[in-house]
Amino acid sequence: MKAIDVQQLVTRFSLEVLAGETELHRKITKSRVYRPGLEFVGYFEFFPQEHIQVLGKKEINYLHTLTEEERNLHIGNIVKYHPPCFIVTAGQEGLKYLKKYCNEEGIPLLRTSSLTTDFLGIMTAYLTKTLAEEISVHGVCVNVAGIGILLRGKSGVGKSETAHTLIRRGHRLVADDIVVLKKLSPQTLLGTHDGKTKEFLALRSIGLVNVSRLYGRKAFQDETRIVLDIELTQWQNNCLNNELELTPRFSEYMNVSIPHIEIQLQPGRDVAGLIEAAANNWYLRQQGYSAAEDFMKRLEMD
Structure with a gap:
């Protein structure tokens, strides 16, 4: 099975590394990216844990509305599956709680200034060709x-x-x-x-x-x-x-x-x-x- 590591994504798309700097060797084998939604409310039956997890404004704004206890619970439910990495789009701020969990679990947390829709398109195209x-x-x-x-x-x-x-x-x-x-x-x-x-x-x-x-x-x-x-x-x-x-x-x-x-x-x-x-x-x-x-x-x- 073909694979690339997270470091290749960081280099290719000039991504900012916010957490998990020592885990950029983690492998990516799936060509599709995923935006977690239902997983934040505890539904994991079809969670594609081997896919890159992209967090856009919708996901980050939702997390901002939660109490600290709720936020820690929902994020903790996702990171325990150890996806290859999280990528936050649109240069969003206020990610202290995400950095904490990603550092604890050894999951790279990356950020791009690109808008979510644009980034999903170019990332999917890149992964499809690279992993084909x-x-x-x-x-x-x-x-x-x-x-x-x-x-x-x-x-x-x-x-x-x-x-x-x-x-x-x-x-x-x-x-x-x-x-x-x-x-x-x-x-x-x-x-x-x-x-x-x-x-x-x-x-x-x-x-x-x-x-x-x-x-x-x-x-x-x-x-x-x-x-x-x-x-x-x-x-x-x-x-x-x-x-x-x-x-x-x-x-x-x-x-x-x-x-x-x-x-x-x-x-x-x-x-x-x-x-x-x-x-x-x-x-x-x-x-x-x-x-x-x-x-x-x-x-x-x-």
Whole structure:
């Protein structure tokens, strides 16, 4: 199971440490954050104790209304479950009682000046990506007109050269050689690089090139949602399907299904152009349009 420690959050979001300074090594394994509410009145049946606990104005103002005895009771009921950390938003003050309990129980108490809603959004997005299940695959990842594509094929088939052509046409490189795939949800696959190969493209007979230096910053982006899996293969006679509507095929990565297309290579064939067509055709399908269905309707009208 992937995990990060509280110190990484402190560094990443410039959080102020109010208590539990010696416990910043505590691990976070859950990608969702939680705002305790019912727990303050003693209901703990569904309390997600392994999640980060965020205390916004609503929670802190409620605690301020309690007597010292009530406040100590309600906070004590929560801290005994030892969540990874508490984060107070909107730079709220008057947290002496929280500091006391967090220091006693060894739980980091952190504070941010960000508003609760804004902070929840950026924190959830960060945790989802950072803690996502991931695998590495051999291939190239490109973003074609806003559409993420994974290019696969045997070594030397021409994946990087095809990506180079796409970049020269105004599209973007995400990763070359090693593509890191992250599962953000049962339907969402994110493609990115491993950090070491960022911006680099390996071209046979040329060597490594830095696409951002060569073609400008618009030639590269850090990540993209993968919606097409395109496999480049060597040309085989009589193997291309010329039906009006091909039977849908899919590839699976970490149980996420991605539409799969095979494109055969042959000298003079505009592979980059075919990839652009595949990307645009996928987009039209998402809008509810099918060229084959449109064509058949026209035939029926004659």
